[in-house]
Amino acid sequence: MPKVKVKICGVKTLEAAQVAAQSGASLVGLVFYPPSPRYLTVQMAHEISSVLLQMRDAPKSVGLFVNVSVAEMVETAEKCGLAYLQLSGDETVEICRVVAQERPVIKSIRLKPPLTLDDALATVAPYAELDNVTVLLDAYKSGFYGGTGERGDWEIAREIARFWRLILAGGLTPENVAQAVAAVQPWGVDVSSGVEMDDQPGIKDLEKIRKFAKHALSVQNKINNSTF
Incomplete structure (x- = not known):
């Protein structure tokens, strides 16, 4: 059975990126959204990506953007050696389609x-059915574009994961990630605030990263998803 893919997001230091890699993470998220406490400069992102590229079986770097132009995303991806682009704003299906022609996209x-299952499927489908696009399902909080620590609806997430490759996010921690993987059977799991120091947004707790990856990877994922 395949193992779930682990994405550690909001990484700002080389040390955190290296610990994520050593712990078995498949993806490391670098945030290019200035209002976020997890924002980092292009120079630091380039350093992190360069180090990851030199590591054996290293995780791929994911650049996270919110409502910026396609040109800006592509330029940053080239400067920083990003493997994937994560669109975390209000990007349309058409924008996702265009960006996915440049790099694999995580939307x-x-x-x-409240949302019914049918409504959820109808919302996700136009993105999930695009070539080179994987959906990341996050919890909703007004005024925020992720990283809130709020937990989403795992039952709806499980149904979505039955149809499309899904990365589960929202309120995941080292303590509940194994339960989440078993319940939802996602292709991947994403964590940011759940592996940070208490009351210190943006500051990663290295031991929490290790525990999160260990607990996530301890569960056999029954969903047979293709490589991304």
């Missing part, structure tokens, strides 16, 4: 409750 979708 973050926040489902606003």
Whole structure:
């Protein structure tokens, strides 16, 4: 059975990136959204990506953007050696389609409750069915584009994961990630605030990264998803 892919997002230091790699993470998220406490400069992102590229079985770097132009995303990807682009704003299906022609895309979708399963599937489908696009399902919180620590609806997430490759985010921690993987059977899991120092947004707790990856990877993932 395949193992779930682990994405450690909001990484700002070489040390955190290296610990994520050593712990078995498949993806490391670098945030290019200035209002976020996890924002980092292009120079630092380049350093992190360069180090990861030199490591054996290293995780791929993911650049996270919110409502910026395609040209800016592509330029930053080239400067920083990004393997994937994560669109975490209000990007349309058409923008995702265009960006996916440049790099594999992870499209973050926040489902606003209350929401029926049919509504959720209808919201996700136009993105999930695009070539070279994987959906990341995050929890909704007004005024925020992720990283809130809020937990989403795992039952709806599980149904979405039955149809499309899904990265589960929102409120995941070292303590609940194994339960989440078993319950939802996602292709991947994403964590940011759940592996940070208490009351210190943006500051990663290295031991929490290790525990999160260990617990996530301890669960056999029954979903047979293709390589991304």
